[in-house]
Amino acid sequence: MQLILRRLQLTSGVVMLVYVFLHLVNHALGIWSLDLAGQGLTLAIRLWHSVPGTILLYGSAALHFSLAIHTLYGRRHWTLPLTDWIRLWAGLSLPLLLIGHAVSTRLAASLYGFEPNYERIVTSLITGGTQGLQLALLAPGWVHGCLGLWLRFRHHERVRRAKPILLAVLILLPLLSAVGFIQMTRAVEAAHAILPALDPTLVQHRLSLDAWRHNLLVLYVSLIIGAVLAGHLRNWIERRAA
Template sequence: MQPILRRLQLGSGVVLLTYLFLHLVNHALGIWSLDLAGRGLTLALRLWHSVPGTILLYGSASLHFALALRTVYGRQHWALPATEWIRLWAGLSLPLLLIRHAVATRLAASLYGFEPNYERIVISLITSGTQGMQVALLAPGWVHGCLGLWIRLRHYAIVRRAMPAMLALLVFLPLLSAAGLVRMTRAVMARSAILPTPDPKLVADQTALDAWHHNLVALYLLLITSAFVAGQLRNWLHRRKSRKRSLSA
């Protein structure tokens, strides 16, 4: 069973890493122009908002999260190497990104008719004061995915030889993404002395979207906490039974 679960974890992780890679690249296109980034966003929306793309992305996210809950529940000790702590911390931030993405784009489009483009997204980020949130949520998930892929594939010689290039990609892609987002923000603000108002459809339904976001984040934190507490309780009961058996022997 364990080899199957590891393959499922790797496969779902690769899908999520691909999503993050395309998202970071799309932001980085903003270094050249807002229009180029907009064309990239259109292609990304066609991919991830299609029926196969939706099933693949959110199915992989659900599977990866379920396996993470299983790991949190099943862990008997938490004395982990620094690399594992970094990967764990970065991985736990990824669902926060996906929740924000699902609410801000998919739910906003499906339920309220909001059609995202980079100008509208940038205006929304500026008015809400969350410009840095995009890369701040993307980068840890990117680190988690890259570390996980390295840990799984490091025994292959070709992967070890490619380590310098992989390290450069790990570091510079989020930096380029941040630079693209800054460039797009300046481009939007330079088009008018007065910042355009956010999309009326998004403003009208922002309270409902905020409620969705709050409830999904609360559910996510509840599941993580419950898995940890249940695992610790199971470990305590197991140690208690072991002590009783040793005393009666």
């Protein structure tokens, strides 16, 4: 059973890492032009908004999160090496950042027909003053996934020899993504003396989207805290019984 769970964790994690990787690459395309990044976004939407892509992505996300809850509950001690603490922080902080973004894009598209493009997304972020949040959005997931793969495959000789290259990719891709997003922000600001108004769909359904965002965040934090507390309670009961 443990072997099966490890393989499910690896498979679902790889799917999510591919999603994060493509997202970072897409932002990095903004270094060259907003149009090029927009073409990449169109391809990404076709991939992840299709029925197979949706099932694969959100099924993997639900599975990976369920296994994380199982791991938090089952942990017998919290004396961890620094690498594991970094990986844990990166993995748990990603949904806190991603939920708001997903509600404003994917959920708004699914429920209310919002059609995301980079100009609309950048305008929304500038108006809300959350450009910095967007820059930090995918870095935790990228770090978490890369560390997970490294810990899983570091015993292979070829992987150890490729460590400098892997480290360079780990650092450079988020940096290029941040530069690309900054360039897209400047392009939108330069194209409009006054920023265009927020998309009417987002304005019309702002309260509903805010409620979704709040409820999902509360649910996520409650599940994490509940799993940790339940695990501590189980450990305490077992120590008393012993």
